[in-house]
Amino acid sequence: xGEDGVExxxxxQEVWDVVVVGAGxxxxxxxxxxxxxxxxxxxxEKAELPRYKTxxxxxxxxxRDALPPGFVLPFKDRVNAVTFTLNGRFGRTxxxxxxxxxxxxxxxxxxxxxxxxxxxxxxxxxxxxxxxVEQHGPAVxxxxxxxxxxxxxxxxxxxxxxGADGSASRIGAHVGVKMAQVDLGLEAEIPVPxxxxxxxxxxxxxxxxxxxxxxGWVFPKGDTxxxxxxxxxxxxxxxxxxxxxxxxxLGLAGFxxxxxxxxxxxxRADDSPLSRGRVLVCGDAAGLLEPWTREGISFALRSGRxxxxxxxxIAEAQDAVDTRRQALNYAFAIKAGLGVxxxxxxxxxxxxxxxxxxxxxxxxxxxxxxxAFARITRGSTSLGELVRTNPMASRALQTLDRxxxxxxxxx
Numbered sequence: 019x020g021e022d023g024v025e026x027x028x029x030x031q032e033v034w035d036v037v038v039v040g041a042g043x044x045x046x047x048x049x050x051x052x053x054x055x056x057x058x059x060x061x062x063e064k065a066e067l068p069r070y071k072t073x074x075x076x077x078x079x080x081x082r083d084a085l086p087p088g089f090v091l092p093f094k095d096r097v098n099a100v101t102f103t104l105n106g107r108f109g110r111t112x113x114x115x116x117x118x119x120x121x122x123x124x125x126x127x128x129x130x131x132x133x134x135x136x137x138x139x140x141x142x143x144x145x146x147x148x149x150x151v152e153q154h155g156p157a158v159x160x161x162x163x164x165x166x167x168x169x170x171x172x173x174x175x176x177x178x179x180x181g182a183d184g185s186a187s188r189i190g191a192h193v194g195v196k197m198a199q200v201d202l203g204l205e206a207e208i209p210v211p212x213x214x215x216x217x218x219x220x221x222x223x224x225x226x227x228x229x230x231x232x233x234g235w236v237f238p239k240g241d242t243x244x245x246x247x248x249x250x251x252x253x254x255x256x257x258x259x260x261x262x263x264x265x266x267x268l269g270l271a272g273f274x275x276x277x278x279x280x281x282x283x284x285x286r287a288d289d290s291p292l293s294r295g296r297v298l299v300c301g302d303a304a305g306l307l308e309p310w311t312r313e314g315i316s317f318a319l320r321s322g323r324x325x326x327x328x329x330x331x332i333a334e335a336q337d338a339v340d341t342r343r344q345a346l347n348y349a350f351a352i353k354a355g356l357g358v359x360x361x362x363x364x365x366x367x368x369x370x371x372x373x374x375x376x377x378x379x380x381x382x383x384x385x386x387x388x389x390a391f392a393r394i395t396r397g398s399t400s401l402g403e404l405v406r407t408n409p410m411a412s413r414a415l416q417t418l419d420r421x422x423x424x425x426x427x428x429x
Contacts, residue, residue, distance in 0.1 A: 079397015
């Protein structure tokens with residue numbers, strides 16, 4: 019073994035057990051899982067930490083449950099009320115006696131996750147931009163090794179690589195990830211005076227938007243409101259106009275945003291690969307997020323943990339057959355859990371695109387639907403589990419499916 023327990027190749031270059039690319043929630047979770055298993059892990063991040071990330075920052079139950087043991091969430095607010103509107107109209111606020119979910123700022127949250135990975139034994143390198151990975155060729159000393167080539171030409175060797183480098187992932191391109199849905203999210207971080215902040219404390223707003231499949235949100239975080247909208251890619255001008263109208267409607271147009279940003283969210287196709295050789299992808303790099311709400315933090319944390327666990331197994335694999343077996347097991351674990359939730363979310367999005375008013379009426383006016391929403395956000399159930407175990411939810415979704423099919427024009 020080399021220094022710090024990193025395996026040394028003949029010819030002196032060291033080989034890490036697992037190299038993780040990207041230090042967001044997915045990458046930090048993967049690095050933590052692999053390091054906690056006693057493996058030598060290198061976590062590469064192109065930016066310096068902490069760094070800003072466009073994200074609402076909602077931490078629902080599944081996110082909380084996927085965190086490292088002892089992790090203390092840096093909540094900026096705890097939500098127990100949701101105001102729903104339909105393009106600014108028909109507003110109704112539903113309240114819960116218990117917290118629904120918490121709100122965090124991503125720079126602080128991500129940095130804390132990286133610190134947990136470091137505490138578990140992972141080494142972290144920031145300012146390290148990955149250009150590509152190679153599994154064959156002169157940079158690769160043997161078939162059990164992956165070469166991670168950095169932008170400055172340096173090569174890092176590993177027994178397994180986890181790609182968690184975001185929705186424009188270079189590792190995802192290497193694996194061949196295919197996306198079925200691409201959306202544009204626009205967001206503004208708006209500092210507000212104490213009187214305004216107090217009005218929003220403990221309450222979020224969700225607005226079902228004017229564009230098919232679009233919605234807006236207001237998430238309070240102390241003296242700042244995170245305000246954003248999301249819609250299908252290709253509607254950039256209309257999405258920007260929606261955000262401007264939304265902010266104006268809320269009476270916030272007079273406050274100068276501290277940060278204005280945008281990003282694309284990408285959702286995988288059903289047949290998209292999750293691995294190639296000794297390389298796995300997770301989180302946004304794999305296109306793993308809930309298609310309807312575009313909630314991605316819980317998907318990143320959960321898929322990252324699974325990727326880290328299976329990267330350890332791949333690092334131990336002695337041949338291509340065992341490597342392939344472990345990669346298939348990883349894909350099965352993803353599809354059996356997150357994949358089921360994504361399939362239900364895709365159905366919900368399709369229905370929402372065609373009948374947002376009906377969805378608004380059901381959630382705001384039908385108590386069991388509100389209870390289901392609350393249970394999902396708390397983590398006591400999931401969309402997939404709800405449809406599978408609750409006959410009422412299953413029948414309701416089937417009924418909405420039939421109505422949607424009846425609304426389609428004949429071909």
